[in-house]
Amino acid sequence: MSKMEQSSEEESIVIETRWNIPFAHHAGRTASRFFRAMRDEQKIYGVRCGQCQRVLVPARSFCEQCFVPVQDWVEVGPQGSIESFAINCMQYEGLPTPPYVIALVKLDGADTSLLHWIGDLDLSNVEMAASRIPIGTRVEAVWKAKRDGAMTDIAYFRLL
């Protein structure tokens, strides 16, 4: 161990700084169309890759595996199944109030999963709640009443 580490009891002056910087992220044409369909029609769209035929959700303008543009829009869901889930029990700045269930939901007609919440579930006993939603559990999107064009326009997925 170096001498410097041993002297850690000396006063070390602390300089406090803060990052608090606003950003504005432009979603672009494809994601905007995806969000408008959610906001205005309560519909979830994916895009089918002409090469590998995968239906990618959320929609995007290219398939990175085939490295080709994609533009074949297909409606998916609103039902699907839980591929996996986790129950966050910790409070973090800027994240929802725990406990909450975060899940990968594979919507009917999609080849990829959507990261979202499972709601309407009694989480007073986390272990018990987890046993109620095994892999493959069927779920359905629940729409927010007031939607503003974001992934959270789906309030959560409820058990069927």
Added chain:
Amino acid sequence: MQRVAVVGVGQTHFVSHRKDVMHSELCFEAVNSCLRDANLSIDDVNAIVFGVMDGFDGVDCLDRWCAGAAGGYGRPFMRINTAGATGLSTGIAAYHQVASGLSDVVLAVAEQRVSESLDAQSILNTAACPIYDRNIGGTAITLGSLPATRHMGLYGTTHAQRALVSVKNHRNACLNPFAHLRFEVTVEQVLQSRLIEWPLRLLECCPRSDGAVAVVLAGEHVARSLTDRPAWIHGAVSMADTFFYGDRPDVAYRDNLAVAARRLYRKVGICDPRKEIDVAELYSPFTSLEIMQTEALGFCSEGQGVRLVEEGVTWLEGDLPVNPSGGVLCTNPIGATGLVRMAEAALQVMGRAGEHQVNGVKTALCHGLGGVLQFQTLMVLGAEPR
């Protein structure tokens, strides 16, 4: 192309908070310890490759702050960043520089000071896609918890089986003077520790660590002139996968790691990894990931990872010890962590790992993981040149 070997390593003692030094001074400490280890001076070094992840330190372009402290004054200097895989990507970039023959001695240096961010999760939140994913609230733990749940569902893996990984790694960390968390735990303690993100509990998750590591790589002639026992680099592979969490075909199986491993084994001539690899240092910040990584690396078949730890194979005394240093579960200076894996693999090959030395190591594997299971990096080091 020339053969390349690791001829020296230097690590700082990893702790929650290094209050006695500022950021750049950590680098200086690791580099000096590394040069001493290799019996080199900074004037022998041709170039520096530096790795650190964004955000945690609250200073943008940390390469600026640390260039001088890493030995970059008047020398070629570049910075590498592939999230958690940064450390090993840094080592691989240094390896490529020496292998090309354009440099003979290159320093790989990586560091992180996770303690400087008073709210590390806020930093990690900013790493999620702001358009599609961010406001859903996946956490750093989610990358271990979602795979863990699916592994339980598909293969019947239990909490107690995963806990054994924690017991093993904490035991190993007690033997490693540089490790951050150095205490033993029992299966019961793991199962009773605080629930962080079901199914993962506190003792199944890595800490946040401060620290730096440096590794010096040399071409064959220089390496032979410096030491009788360098750690020869046999080959390395790195690979990027999709940014989208939900695009993975199956989160319970590390398919991208399996692909990277097959590429690496072909490159270095490994046919049976379980028999031919003597020790592995993996980027396993959660118990669940170590289990899945041993499967993807071909140490056992899919879904059988828990048996390796139950049967003692991956323990320090086993056939194929995994994370003998205590691993990432006990020490995680995020951007430096991958290079710590490389340093530890090199020490094992050189026979200088101390109390956690595995007997008779001829071939060691090390691994880095970055993003949400996105970047996979692998390297094989051996006692004999290849």
